[in-house]
Amino acid sequence: MASDPKVDAYIASRAEFARPILTWIRARFHAAVPEVEETIKWSHPFFTLGGRPFANMAAFKAHASFGFWNRQANETGKEGEAMGQFGRIESLADLPDAAEVERLIREAAATLGEGKPARPRAAPKGEVEVPPELAAALAGDEAARATFDGFPPSCRREYCEWIGEAKRPETRAKRVGEAMAWMREGKRRNWKYENC
Known part of the structure; x- marks a missing residue:
């Protein structure tokens, strides 16, 4: 497991209820996709694959959250409750079991970049009229x-x-x-x- 010390520091600085949740989520990512990389972006732990944003997790005063960058890949119905696709996570009981979360992570990794519309090329500008x-x-x-x-x-x-x-x-x-x-x-x- 390639861990980033900044993510370790983030988890250690969170509320006591959040530390086991974040540690568990982090372990699920590394178990499901061993090549996942960790970093801190926008003040939250982020997971990337091949330099591309993949997922993030965060802890707040009374809840934690995590979700995938490509939100359409794994909709859970709890998207509007909090940041991410799994709503407000106040304990590990609010999450699916480890096997299910790892399956969702593998699915999201497999579809990373799919469905992203190709950026249209700008039409070349013609020669300008000289004043x-x-x-x-x-x-x-x-x-x-x-x-x-x-x-x-x-x-x-x-x-x-x-x-x-x-x-x-x-x-x-x-x-x-x-x-x-x-x-x-x-x-x-x-x-x-x-x-x-």
């Missing part, structure tokens, strides 16, 4: 134009949006002047924040 003021300035400056053309689309977009969002002509002219000076030096729009 007329910037286009005119670039036409008359070969060095700045070469830098601008050599930038990836995101860098060109930053300059174009920055100039295009200016409402007053004076502001646009000032931004075009700054942009041209920076591009002559080969600098991106946010060059001040690079390599910080």
Whole structure:
């Protein structure tokens, strides 16, 4: 059993009624899934598998709780009573027997990551329209134009949006002047924040 000293300290600092409950739950996780790892996250003991959140447990003034990260994997009907799927745990009698809890833990481990919808990919942004003021300035400056053309689309977009969002002509002219000076030096729009 690979235990984390921070979890030992957490259990030792809890109320007397909670210590045997937390110790028992912890033992069930290590018995059911020996490769489970322990840590403290959000001030509570957490179990992870392969670096992925798996389950957590906690103790409060009058009850303890534990539950699985993927709540849909093991619904018990007590989810609304307290944090986790097993409601308010005031004694070991409030939990299923060891064999049942270990079975639930193995099931949750087997389904870890299942049912999680794939994150949709953002549609690629098209090439941005170059503001007329910037286009005119670039036409008359070969060095700045070469830098601008050599930038990836995101860098060109930053300059174009920055100039295009200016409402007053004076502001646009000032931004075009700054942009041209920076591009002559080969600098991106946010060059001040690079390599910080």
